[in-house]
Amino acid sequence: MGCPLGVPKYPAGPVIHFELSQALGKVSDVPDPDALIRASGLTKRFGQFTAVDGIDFELRRGEAFGFLGPNGAGKSSTMRMIGCVSPPTGGELTILGLNPVTQGAAIRARLGVVPQEDTLDVELTVRENLLVYGRYFGLSRQVIAERTARLLEFVQLSERANDHVEPLSGGMKRRLTIARSLINEPEILILDEPTTGLDPQARHVVWDRLFRLKQQGVTLILTTHYMDEAEQLCDRLVVMDGGKIAAEGSPRELIDTYSSREVLELRFSTFEHDQAAEKLTAVPADRIEVLADRVLLYVDDGDAAMAGVRGLALEPLTSLVRRSTLEDVFLRLTGRRLEDG
Amino acid sequence: MSEQPISRQTLPEQTLPARAMSGRALRQLPLRILPAPLLLARRGSLGGRGSAHLIERHARAYRHTWLVLASGFVEPLFYLLSIGVGLGELVGRVKFGGQPVGFTSFVAPALLATSAMNGAIFDSTFNIFFRLKYAKLYDAVLATPMKAGDVALGEISWALIRGGLYACAFMVVMLAMGLVHSAWAVLAIPVALLIGFAFAGAGMAATTFIRSWQDFEYVTLTTLPMFLFSTTFYPLSVYPRPIQLVVDCTPLYQGIALLRGLSLGVVGPGLLWHVLYLAVMGTAGLAVASRRIRKLLLR
Numbered sequence: 184m185g186c187p188l189g190v191p192k193y194p195a196g197p198v199i200h201f202e203l204s205q206a207l208g209k210v211s212d213v214p215d216p217d218a219l220i221r222a223s224g225l226t227k228r229f230g231q232f233t234a235v236d237g238i239d240f241e242l243r244r245g246e247a248f249g250f251l252g253p254n255g256a257g258k259s260s261t262m263r264m265i266g267c268v269s270p271p272t273g274g275e276l277t278i279l280g281l282n283p284v285t286q287g288a289a290i291r292a293r294l295g296v297v298p299q300e301d302t303l304d305v306e307l308t309v310r311e312n313l314l315v316y317g318r319y320f321g322l323s324r325q326v327i328a329e330r331t332a333r334l335l336e337f338v339q340l341s342e343r344a345n346d347h348v349e350p351l352s353g354g355m356k357r358r359l360t361i362a363r364s365l366i367n368e369p370e371i372l373i374l375d376e377p378t379t380g381l382d383p384q385a386r387h388v389v390w391d392r393l394f395r396l397k398q399q400g401v402t403l404i405l406t407t408h409y410m411d412e413a414e415q416l417c418d419r420l421v422v423m424d425g426g427k428i429a430a431e432g433s434p435r436e437l438i439d440t441y442s443s444r445e446v447l448e449l450r451f452s453t454f455e456h457d458q459a460a461e462k463l464t465a466v467p468a469d470r471i472e473v474l475a476d477r478v479l480l481y482v483d484d485g486d487a488a489m490a491g492v493r494g495l496a497l498e499p500l501t502s503l504v505r506r507s508t509l510e511d512v513f514l515r516l517t518g519r520r521l522e523d524g
Numbered sequence: 525m526s527e528q529p530i531s532r533q534t535l536p537e538q539t540l541p542a543r544a545m546s547g548r549a550l551r552q553l554p555l556r557i558l559p560a561p562l563l564l565a566r567r568g569s570l571g572g573r574g575s576a577h578l579i580e581r582h583a584r585a586y587r588h589t590w591l592v593l594a595s596g597f598v599e600p601l602f603y604l605l606s607i608g609v610g611l612g613e614l615v616g617r618v619k620f621g622g623q624p625v626g627f628t629s630f631v632a633p634a635l636l637a638t639s640a641m642n643g644a645i646f647d648s649t650f651n652i653f654f655r656l657k658y659a660k661l662y663d664a665v666l667a668t669p670m671k672a673g674d675v676a677l678g679e680i681s682w683a684l685i686r687g688g689l690y691a692c693a694f695m696v697v698m699l700a701m702g703l704v705h706s707a708w709a710v711l712a713i714p715v716a717l718l719i720g721f722a723f724a725g726a727g728m729a730a731t732t733f734i735r736s737w738q739d740f741e742y743v744t745l746t747t748l749p750m751f752l753f754s755t756t757f758y759p760l761s762v763y764p765r766p767i768q769l770v771v772d773c774t775p776l777y778q779g780i781a782l783l784r785g786l787s788l789g790v791v792g793p794g795l796l797w798h799v800l801y802l803a804v805m806g807t808a809g810l811a812v813a814s815r816r817i818r819k820l821l822l823r
């Protein structure tokens with residue numbers, strides 16, 4: 184069969200592998216029963232290019248787990264492997280206790296997927312999109328009709344039920360895609376950049392719906408390159424860059440571990456910028472980050488640091504004291520900003 | 525990506541006691557001795573039940589654009605009226621199977637075969653290319669429990685359903701115009717479906733290799749000469765021997781020969797060759813298409 188994952192340790196369902204592990208006396212290898220997804224050394228190559236480079240993670244039931252990373256980090260490649268539409272090139276991946284290479288259809292039946300680019304059926308109406316998609320899962324028309332009413336209500340599209348998809352706004356299409364992904368009442372909902380390209384208001388509507396899903400106990404796995412989205416939605420996340428996982432933890436843990444309490448952001452006129460940056464090394468700070476247009480001082484007390492800056496007779500054009508964010512964590516870990524890609 | 529639910533039994537059984545080898549496990553034993561690729565081939569790689577859901581989807585989509593459906597019926601009818609009836613006045617009779625037959629009766633089954641080809645080709649090239657590259661339909665479908673084989677089989681089945689409807693309508697017209705001369709013609713509908721199957725399979729397989737709309741010129745370059753030269757309007761005997769051999773090998777000729785034989789009552793075991801040709805062509809196309817869809821979309 185040429186399983187690219189190597190020989191999976193437990194390709195069987197839970198009952199069989201339990202018996203097997205006892206027979207082999209390998210009880211310690213019995214996986215964490217709460218882990219819905221387990222990946223170790225997971226790798227995806229396209230020809231010579233390695234898009235996902237040996238990542239490890241576990242997804243626990245009921246949590247919202249995020250992949251934060253810039254363009255090309257390998258987020259979508261990872262989501263596609265989890266969605267069983269892209270066979271891994273190496274490592275191990277277990278989803279709901281099953282092997283995605285040999286049991287893809289059985290896994291997909293229990294997943295909801297919101298792909299990075301909408302794949303709504305533009306030849307059908309809003310309601311028909313849910314109906315047809317539900318039929319792909321083999322659901323009866325009656326079950327789908329019941330769920331459709333509820334789901335359209337949930338994503339605030341009831342009034343548009345009989346409209347075609349094409350004229351819907353970007354935010355509406357995204358919400359419809361989310362409704363569609365829920366038609367099979369999935370155990371895991373995979374969202375690849377759920378709000379990219381939406382205006383701020385539309386993003387907040389989507390966040391609100393995802394937050395409600397989370398409260399209803401749906402397990403979410405999502406990717407984003409917005410740090411605010413990650414902070415808002417994720418209980419736990421990994422920072423991904425260049426196909427690798429750079430750090431893992433809750434947003435709070437990551438900020439505490441990789442950044443200071445506060446950040447002092449200074450902006451100088453262009454010709455003063457480099458000179459000022461040089462002088463600022465005299466101010467006591469955990470770290471100084473010199474960006475093209477700003478200087479960031481990572482400190483415990485931003486106001487005290489600002490006093491120190493004034494003491495050096497430096498006059499920034501603007502100054503701002505703020506709390507550390509995941510953006511700072513990312514900068515620290517990769518030396519680049521998220522938007523830089 | 526290939527689905528192989530059986531594989532879950534392969535590992536544990538070697539270590540479990542013999543009593544576990546009873547019942548279901550034992551019945552699956554012969555399967556396990558087969559090499560894995562054979563198993564994969566057995567296991568729905570040519571598509572299964574899921575294909576019905578894709579057919580249902582198309583039926584819904586076409587409710588919104590029923591005019592497109594209607595045009596597929598009108599086109600061969602126009603050909604029949606202009607070439608068959610109009611030109612038939614001038615031509616008179618043609619010799620077929622040793623007997624003279626009216627030109628319209630001679631041309632009508634060929635037009636049925638051609639429309640079966642054109643319908644299948646249109647569905648399996650333009651439409652599938654659009655769904656594959658632009659509508660991202662199959663990306664959505666394959667995120668569900670549906671498989672690449674279901675997509676291929678569903679698409680071909682849909683092309684056949686559509687083609688079957690056209691064939692029925694065309695046969696009704698032929699009957700009404702008195703162009704059917706044999707009871708064998710009841711087989712014309714299944715044969716039209718077979719022609720559709722062959723071309724839909726081949727067309728779909730070809731489509732998975734198409735990169736841009738320009739490449740569709742090749743499709744036209746293949747089907748149009750076939751339509752014009754595969755004995756649609758005159759018997760094979762008008763050609764010199766070498767060209768006869770070439771025409772003899774084209775897929776449309778198989779279809780025309782079959783339908784003409786049935787419709788005019790010139791039937792012999794030789795027709796079975798044509799059936800075999802078309803069946804192999806369709807099956808091979810289906811197999812290639814599902815492999816290619818898997819390769820293109822499940823990267």
Ligand SMILES: Nc1ncnc2c1ncn2[C@@H]1O[C@H](COP(=O)(O)OP(=O)(O)OP(=O)(O)O)[C@@H](O)[C@H]1O
Binds near residue numbers: 233253254258260299
């Ligand atoms: N099918 C493919 N063939 C070749 N290379 C690919 C393919 N898919 C992705 N890649 C490459 O793999 C890398 C990771 O891509 P991926 O789409 O996973 O990134 P991403 O984190 O989702 O980025 P984005 O934020 O832009 O969506 C990119 O460099 C991309 O060009």
Ligand SMILES: [Mg+2]
Binds near residue numbers: 258259260375376
């Ligand atoms: Mg992506």
